[in-house]
Amino acid sequence: MPTLLPTAIVGSLPKPSWLAEPETLWSPWKLEGDALVEGKRDALRSAVHEQRRRGIDIISDGEQTRQHFVTTFIEHLTGVDFEQRETVRIRDRYDASVPTVVGAVSREKPVFVDDARFLRQQTDRPIKWALPGPMTMIDTLYDRHYRSREKLAWEFATILNQEARELEAAGVDIIQFDEPAFNVFHDEVRDWGVATLERATEGLHAETAVHICYGYGIKANTDWKATLGSQWRQYEHSFPLLQRSTIDIVSLECLHSHVPMELIELIRGKKVMLGAIDVASDSIETPEEVADTLRNALRFVDADKLIPSTNCGMAPLSRDVALQKLSALSAGAAIVREEVDDTVSMASQPILGTG
Template sequence: MNIFSHILGFPRIGSMRELKFAQEKYWNNEIKINDLIYIGKKIRKKNLKIQKSSGLDFVCVGDFSWYDHVLGNSMMLGNIPKRHINLYKDKIDINTLFGIARGAYYNKNFSHASEMTKWFNTNYHYIVPEFSKNTSFKFIWKQILEELDEAINLKFDKIKPILLGPISYLWLGKIIDKKKFSKLELLDKILPIYKNILFELEKRKINWVQIDEPILTLDISKRWLESFIYSYNYLYNKNSKILLTTYFGDISHNINTIKNIPVHGIHIDYINSKHNINVILKNISKDMLISLGVINGRNIWKSNLKKIYEDIYFIKKTKRKYFLSTSCSLIHVPVDLSLEKNIKKSLMKKFSFAIQKCEELSLLTKSLKESNKEILDNNFSKSLEKKCLDKCFSHIKKNDLYRKSSYKIRRKKQKDSLKISILPTTTIGSFPQTKKLRDIRLQFKSNKIDLKKYNLEIKKYIKNVIKIQEKINLDVLVHGEPERNDMVEYFAQHLEGFAFTEFGWVQSYGSRCVKPPIIVDDIYRKKPITLKWTKYAQSKTNKLVKGMLTGPVTILLWSFCREDLSKSIVSKQIAFSLREEVKDLESSGIKIIQIDEPAFREGLPLRKKFVKEYLSWSIEAFKISSSVVKDETQIHTHMCYSNFNNIIDSIIKLDADVITIESSRSQLKLLNCFKKIKYPNGIGPGVYDIHTSNVPNINDIKVIIKKYIKIFNIKNLWINPDCGLKTRNWKEVKKSLKNMIKATKEIRDEI
């Protein structure tokens, strides 16, 4: 029996983040476009070699992206927002792509970036396609064919191109017209482009093409489901076989549609569909190839290959054709475990990154072909030490999970205690991470400077940040987070139960990469984490300084979580650790404490039937961490790119005194749900986008604030940027904040 191996995509950042550094050098005019293109080509070639040398039967083309694969798909289809079509050069190029992603000036006029949001329930962000009823499409960005020809010229065989499917692409976009219409009305405009691409693949004698339709794991309407039958009937090509690819969940609930989609094969996320695999296989024609995603593409734990072998040995007894694969693309895991030199050997044996997952997959395929389980790795060991700390928390009573008084009562007490003016101004927390600051942390980490010198430098930074904020005249200050490289990694480093990598980078968006900690044990706090620097900052000003914490749900979801305990238990372990930190901050005199939860909505299950359970434990985790304070102490939280419509009730249940959210990129549309329910607590919708170098002008900020005043009770409204400022430079930050303060002052004078 022939069984073939392939993956659904390989990380595109490079093992040493080569793409990130090349992008940023290009944006800073330090290298030319040809240099950037050359580095991208080197990464693609290396990725193909890795897949081939790992023993995989197929190699991928189309998984590389200059910023984001959804944006790449928009470019391929010629779906360029009108404000980014550079009429003066009359061409679409890589600068157009970067302009859509980051915002850009054309003839001295700034065109804002497209909205960015989370890719399903991951920490990857994609650039949201924009649609109007009159949107036209044209195959003008031919990256997929260029990279396919590149791979062919490099003498790679069995190449599998990857495309984002037409229906998922439409689903992921947003309508920008004032008059509503169905995005499916655009389907007939884009299908001919896909058909043309399939024709080009056929000319190049490509046997299989992977077309990703991840929305088939969701609860979607009958009309959207029916569009799959229609679309793939149109695209059917007997020579270029379509592997319809689903991931991030089970598809059994949509199986009655899926079984009738005219394709040659279907990829199933076996990790999430194992319990329903018999139902799925029973309903799919035996003539259809099945690709099983048996290696977890979203976590870094080594696979138990012998167990997988036993679970899927049934495929040897059928006449159906099978591929073996990863559950999803490997862009969600680091590239190469072999680069790590500082992880304990006992832990190294438990981990597997992208390259190692390719090797696992190849070995598993070989063992099944030969019916030889004994060649599989005997070193599998995923058992973790369990102290069952959750039992230690049984003394916490239900009343301990609630603030002592309602928000209405708390607001009055906080008004008397904090004495903050109307439309109070603040920032989200972080300030620019300068090269000097990064060098100081690196020198301390590598023992080139001692603790005394390190502390002195951090104090200098904080003291300067406080002076800058006072000079700008912000109402509520922050210490700037100079001691933190990453908002999650920093807390993980100061809690027990985490392991860390040196090169375990994962793309979050564009050139932004994160290095998720790994939860390997029960989590608890031995000593204060933020107290020292927050107290120091407060000692340097008479104004209020916010304590800045990362919330339990975000720490959990932005780490690689252990798999032997439920996320609910792990989140509570983190929450109780943060609860102690909150208590210490309050006891030291800090009157405002921000507990950031940018990942709160990201963790929402893709299926509606699982949402209630998630919201239950995630709300409880936040309340465990935040509810220990007195009425007079103000709790803030911050959330990123989120469509809050379907969880607004849960946002209210968090009972934070103030929530700050990103909204400027969405042109304020995210705020509709807050408008409808008349959000009762304090809120700070961002007044400008920090993900671009553009400095907002005073009038634009005033226009936004006035819109907010119409939506929210002015007594509850806070004025702040969209997000933290660590990725910006000081020149931009100072100008932007000065304009924000001046705009706020002028609004105050008008009311």
């Protein structure tokens, strides 16, 4: 019988200090060659162990074998030159030096499949693997070849579908696509963003998820959030489109954001991976704070479709803080799970007559 309110993390966990620089995005590896391969596998084992120990039900790799959630995938594709770099505006928020698309993009061999197969060997629980979404990929590159965001997105969608099918064959239960760009480029989301995402998931039997957040807890993102006003209604643009899509699960940021909880109603019928852990703060949530977030969400999503989760990846946090947050997530979910179970149990009791 499936677990009610199964807990999950969105993506990254902090890497151990012997593998990469702590609390740093895009940190270079501290190991090389065979030692790096072994170190990545050890870090992945550790991530699985900690998730199980902290009560997480859907196990992820914690992105231990990759430097970045987008560029590590792109590094393995042909047609992209990492030596030719240009400065672009990432999600209309901050400038970054990015590689250049110089020719037709293609995937000559699997990127994450061996790592996913290794993850599958570490646990008998459901496993989830995250891939970058097509729109977020094109927003992390300079395109000198296609000169069309839409055309390049369709190319990436086909490549992602190839990878996703092989991840499914490796035993992955949930394949997640990270699309923070959906919170910025609303017209493109409507015109072709959701369509390219559906192309990336075409033919899959594994559950599919899309993660849309407001970004890591880094200064560029927190500064942007400060400009969004008292209500963040970006999801109002994408949720109705996703509700009509073939995507199974929608993952969103919730705790300590200004997203009105009632926007979840717009994806009624979909599973909701709800961010109940703030990744932009070192403050540890209490189980009761997590439980309150989940109770509020249950006004707009059925209990059998709610997946308590984190707002975003936790790579920039310290390991100790991140792991304590996992414990808080599972403890808060356990509180609400018991309440829901009690409610269901009481509702199923026969009504006794007084004859």
